[in-house]
Amino acid sequence: PHRGVSIRGTGSAFRIIADNKMLLGETDSTRVLKELHPGAIYLHRGLQYKVTGLHLGDKEVFCQEVDLNYYTTPLSDEDTEILSIDEKKAVGKGGLVISRGTLRTTETVLGYMKKDINTRKVIDEIYLDLPPHVFTTKGVWMTVGEEILLEAKELGYDLAGGMHALEHAQIAALPLFAICDRNDLGGVSYFPINPDLEEPAIFIYDGVEGGIGLTKRGFEMVEQWFEATLELMEDCPCTVSCPSCTQDPHCGNNNEPLDKRTAIMVLRKWLGR
Numbered sequence: 001p002h003r004g005v006s007i008r009g010t011g012s013a014f015r016i017i018a019d020n021k022m023l024l025g026e027t028d029s030t031r032v033l034k035e036l037h038p039g040a041i042y043l044h045r046g047l048q049y050k051v052t053g054l055h056l057g058d059k060e061v062f063c064q065e066v067d068l069n070y071y072t073t074p075l076s077d078e079d080t081e082i083l084s085i086d087e088k089k090a091v092g093k094g095g096l097v098i099s100r101g102t103l104r105t106t107e108t109v110l111g112y113m114k115k116d117i118n119t120r121k122v123i124d125e126i127y128l129d130l131p132p133h134v135f136t137t138k139g140v141w142m143t144v145g146e147e148i149l150l151e152a153k154e155l156g157y158d159l160a161g162g163m164h165a166l167e168h169a170q171i172a173a174l175p176l177f178a179i180c181d182r183n184d185l186g187g188v189s190y191f192p193i194n195p196d197l198e199e200p201a202i203f204i205y206d207g208v209e210g211g212i213g214l215t216k217r218g219f220e221m222v223e224q225w226f227e228a229t230l231e232l233m234e235d236c237p238c239t240v241s242c243p244s245c246t247q248d249p250h251c252g253n254n255n256e257p258l259d260k261r262t263a264i265m266v267l268r269k270w271l272g273r
Contacts, residue, residue, distance in 0.1 A: 012059060016042070018049060019064045027061075030208050031183075033109045033133055034074045034250070036061045039126055040112060041072045056131075070114040070123055076252030078188040079106045080203045082196045083136065091222050093272025096142055100219045103139045103205055105186065108132040113254065122254070138211030140219050143199040148269050152262060159200065162262025163189040164253070165246035166229070167202050169263060170218075172248070173229040174204070178217040183207070183250060185214060223271075230267050233260055 013026040016036065024044045027036060032054070036042060040051045042063055049063035085101040111127035144163065152159045167187040175182055186207045194201035206214045218225050236245035241258035248255065 014059045016061045075111045094270045096270040135209045139205030141203045143201045157262040158259040160191040161257035161259030165258040166263035168248045178214040
């Protein structure tokens with residue numbers, strides 16, 4: 001039934017209602033499918049609520065209080081299309097050019113994972129039939145050139161995992177410069193190729209309709225942003241990935257694949273190190 005309802009981004013509020021008819025809060029269309037899909041566990045004032053109904057047309061979410069040993073994270077797919085380019089500039093000494101502009105973003109929640117509260121291990125995967133959320137926003141993007149591709153191949157590095165890890169680290173570091181939470185941002189990495197750019201690419205975008213200046217701030221302070229991203233990864237003692245550096249608790253791909261070593265190599269090349 002959800003498939004018949006369009007959820008193009010409008011920013012209008014969805015009401016979150018408990019089974020006793022108490023209003024728990026509100027959320028917007030950019031978050032509702034990821035955080036409040038049927039079966040999702042919603043936390044409110046230390047209590048667990050399970051989503052029992054999502055009425056997209058009426059903009060209502062219905063929940064029932066529960067006490068369960070698991071939490072949920074969405075399985076999702078993201079895609080971006082470049083609509084226009086506002087500006088470009090060179091970064092560092094590695095030949096990187098970062099672009100900023102308008103994107104059409106499509107986020108599709110495919111289902112969700114149940115994860116044990118104590119071990120964080122996946123208990124089950126549930127698949128859903130939900131409509132895509134399509135919205136226009138602002139973002140930045142950058143590509144991985146032939147030189148880096150060849151070096152990664154020669155070293156036996158996992159470039160798909162490296163770009164995914166770098167995307168996560170960039171999102172984690174941007175709130176140091178833009179007043180936001182990492183959940184206000186979205187991102188997607190393309191390997192082996194982005195169809196618009198015809199190269200491997202990383203996109204970071206504002207997670208709300210129209211954009212609110214978050215990635216514009218990142219563009220303005222790009223060298224400081226990238227230095228902070230590099231520091232975040234290099235200062236972390238893990239070898240491949242961990243929640244402190246390149247793992248994202250809201251990753252729609254269950255943080256797979258991730259390779260911090262390759263992410264560091266790509267970023268150092270971009271900065272001309």
